[in-house]
Amino acid sequence: MGSPRPDRHYLLRQRDVSGIHQLAVYREHGGYQALQQALEANQPDQLVELTKASGLRGRGGAGFPTGMKWSFLPKDGRARVLVVNADEGEPGTFKDRELMEGNPHQLIEGMIITCFAIGAPESYVYIRGEFLHGYERLTAAIREAEEAGILGERVMGTDFSHRMFVYRGAGAYICGEETALLESLEGKRGNPRSKPPFPAVAGLYGRPTVVNNVETIMNLPPLVLEGADWYRQWGTEKSPGLKVMSVSGHVNRPGNYEVPLDWTLAELIEAAGGVRTGHQVKAVIPGGSSMPCMPASQLDTPIDYESLVQAGSMLGSGGCIVMDETTCMVRAVARVVRFYRNESCGKCTPCREGTFWLTDILDRLERGDGEMSDLDTLLDVSDNINGKAFCALGDAAVGFLVSALKHFREEFVEHITGQRCPLGARQYDTVNH
Amino acid sequence: MSERNWPAEWQEWAEASRATFPNAQSSLMPFLHRVRSQRGWLPPEALDAAADLLGMTRQHVNSVVSFYTLFRSEPTGRRTIHVCLGLSCMMAGADTLMENLEHHLGIAEGQTTRDGAVTLLEAECLAACDLAPAAQVNLVYRGPVAPEAFRELLEMPVPEPEGWVPPSAPEAPEVTNHG
Ligand SMILES: Cc1cc2nc3c(=O)[nH]c(=O)nc-3n(C[C@H](O)[C@H](O)[C@H](O)COP(=O)(O)O)c2cc1C
Ligand code: SF4
Ligand code: FES
Numbered sequence: 001m002g003s004p005r006p007d008r009h010y011l012l013r014q015r016d017v018s019g020i021h022q023l024a025v026y027r028e029h030g031g032y033q034a035l036q037q038a039l040e041a042n043q044p045d046q047l048v049e050l051t052k053a054s055g056l057r058g059r060g061g062a063g064f065p066t067g068m069k070w071s072f073l074p075k076d077g078r079a080r081v082l083v084v085n086a087d088e089g090e091p092g093t094f095k096d097r098e099l100m101e102g103n104p105h106q107l108i109e110g111m112i113i114t115c116f117a118i119g120a121p122e123s124y125v126y127i128r129g130e131f132l133h134g135y136e137r138l139t140a141a142i143r144e145a146e147e148a149g150i151l152g153e154r155v156m157g158t159d160f161s162h163r164m165f166v167y168r169g170a171g172a173y174i175c176g177e178e179t180a181l182l183e184s185l186e187g188k189r190g191n192p193r194s195k196p197p198f199p200a201v202a203g204l205y206g207r208p209t210v211v212n213n214v215e216t217i218m219n220l221p222p223l224v225l226e227g228a229d230w231y232r233q234w235g236t237e238k239s240p241g242l243k244v245m246s247v248s249g250h251v252n253r254p255g256n257y258e259v260p261l262d263w264t265l266a267e268l269i270e271a272a273g274g275v276r277t278g279h280q281v282k283a284v285i286p287g288g289s290s291m292p293c294m295p296a297s298q299l300d301t302p303i304d305y306e307s308l309v310q311a312g313s314m315l316g317s318g319g320c321i322v323m324d325e326t327t328c329m330v331r332a333v334a335r336v337v338r339f340y341r342n343e344s345c346g347k348c349t350p351c352r353e354g355t356f357w358l359t360d361i362l363d364r365l366e367r368g369d370g371e372m373s374d375l376d377t378l379l380d381v382s383d384n385i386n387g388k389a390f391c392a393l394g395d396a397a398v399g400f401l402v403s404a405l406k407h408f409r410e411e412f413v414e415h416i417t418g419q420r421c422p423l424g425a426r427q428y429d430t431v432n433h
Numbered sequence: 434m435s436e437r438n439w440p441a442e443w444q445e446w447a448e449a450s451r452a453t454f455p456n457a458q459s460s461l462m463p464f465l466h467r468v469r470s471q472r473g474w475l476p477p478e479a480l481d482a483a484a485d486l487l488g489m490t491r492q493h494v495n496s497v498v499s500f501y502t503l504f505r506s507e508p509t510g511r512r513t514i515h516v517c518l519g520l521s522c523m524m525a526g527a528d529t530l531m532e533n534l535e536h537h538l539g540i541a542e543g544q545t546t547r548d549g550a551v552t553l554l555e556a557e558c559l560a561a562c563d564l565a566p567a568a569q570v571n572l573v574y575r576g577p578v579a580p581e582a583f584r585e586l587l588e589m590p591v592p593e594p595e596g597w598v599p600p601s602a603p604e605a606p607e608v609t610n611h612g
Contacts, residue, residue, distance in 0.1 A: 091519045091558035129503045132572040171502035187458030189500040205456050248521040248562035255563045428528050
């Protein structure tokens with residue numbers, strides 16, 4: 001059993017306080033007190049230390065320790081930039097959208113605190129182009145903050161000045177990858193850059209840049225107010241704190257759940273109302289479609305970063321997709337691989353060509369036209385993408401496929417020997433596949 | 434700086450974009466977004482205007498526009514419907530929803546109706562899997578949309594591009610049958 005569920009929401013605060021997207025309501029409920037406290041204490045380095053001590057890890061996918069990332073910025077006197085990654089496109093993940101739409105001031109407050117900590121006079125939010133409502137909420141909140149003297153010259157009457165910009169993406173999953181994001185923010189095609197140099201050294205317009213996820217940054221205000229020990233009451237030594245998990249698929253109450261990182265997958269699914277009534281879990285992808293799936297026998301696994309890796313998957317962005325026994329794994333895998341084929345930026349050959357090849361084979365298998373040798377080819381092509389592509393999208397494209405072939409190989413074989421889907425998954429006549 | 438007489442609002446938007454994003458070419462996408470929401474798509478003269486007003490080559494503008502799915506440079510309906518066909522939506526019946534729309538409108542995914550009014554597009558995960566099957570109409574979310582309730586997407590009130598012009602000579606849409 002994991003830690004008890006917290007008595008209130010610290011990130012999804014709109015669940016407890018209606019109208020908190022408005023400045024007046026946010027302030028009435030303690031908003032911008034953390035910023036004021038941080039500015040008054042005037043110890044930027046201690047904010048970095050606090051973040052390190054809390055053990056907060058990046059919520060965008062890789063789980064990199066946040067305070068450590070900030071301390072990689074070169075100490076050469078150049079002005080730093082914070083770029084918040086709000087491009088949320090990882091299939092199965094929908095937390096940043098709800099966080100920004102419902103609680104935009106906490107993101108703004110977290111950003112100003114972070115910028116004060118790292119010494120950044122400017123910050124950017126790169127928001128997914130489809131998030132029109134989120135964009136409007138966020139820009140309205142920034143305007144409110146500017147008018148209240150919380151943004152702009154002399155933030156809250158101190159010597160710290162800060163400008164914040166919101167930049168809209170335009171439909172490209174790869175722009176969630178931090179260097180592709182920076183290219184896009186500079187007004188170019190979103191092709192990933194080679195690393196090094198890392199963004200910390202040469203990021204946006206060549207400046208030292210920190211890229212952090214929306215949820216990561218929204219942890220800062222409560223962290224400043226409550227302290228590192230408070231944060232560590234949840235989760236594990238290496239994965240402390242709370243995480244907003246997006247639960248979708250075959251559960252009774254799909255949605256976002258803010259839970260301690262030591263909960264198990266079973267506890268999380270229970271919180272989401274349990275698997276569809278009358279059905280059983282077949283497989284779960286715990287962290288967005290880029291991550292390997294786990295069979296029902298592994299539901300006792302805690303969701304902390306280490307436990308999920310040990311179980312053969314990853315926490316990723318926290319997009320937990322629950323599939324019950326009616327789900328055809330071949331079809332599910334085909335759909336996911338097709339996503340990566342469509343979203344491959346085309347810069348490198350293994351990913352650009354490999355995802356096409358995999359999609360073709362999977363479509364054939366789904367139709368019942370596959371051959372046994374196709375299964376070897378799938379693994380062979382996957383092997384030629386995994387670890388050999390220019391950016392992490394390549395690995396992401398094959399994680400689910402390889403794990404499904406491991407746990408559900410029988411189902412792939414039945415599609416070949418029976419020349420049809422054993423679960424009777426329908427074919428569609430006009431959808432372009 | 435401009436050589437041609439672009440619509441006044443385009444000149445204004447180009448100036449506003451440059452003022453907000455003075456660095457590198459960062460003013461391009463904000464400008465394109467404004468034209469896109471005005472017209473519903475990006476006609477060729479808008480790309481010429483972007484190059485001219487923002488001081489970049491037309492080739493660069495093309496390279497950017499062709500990378501992003503929301504920047505469409507072919508005539509697009511007053512109402513653009515994006516149906517998510519991602520994994521969670523697929524599990525909730527998104528393919529049937531798409532199929533119903535295709536049959537009702539007489540077009541396939543990716544096409545526009547004969548009168549030019551409705552464009553039907555497939556979307557990747559819209560980050561609204563809790564609303565599966567989810568869709569967007571002119572970027573306004575709707576979900577869950579039960580497959581048989583597809584008409585909601587044609588009838589729900591949404592902000593429309595005020596500068597949208599119907600295509601002069603509509604091409605007969607071609608219905609393809611795959612698989
Ligand atoms: C293909 C790909 C897509 C990504 N998409 C996102 C995204 O939508 N949002 C996000 O925060 N991080 C995304 N990431 C991770 C970012 O590159 C980066 O690691 C992250 O924004 C860092 O923030 P964090 O340390 O706060 O997690 C993606 C990575 C890859 C390889
Ligand atoms: S792995 Fe795919 S997305 Fe990444 S650079 Fe190569 S082609 Fe582009
Ligand atoms: S899969 Fe449709 S919104 Fe995520």
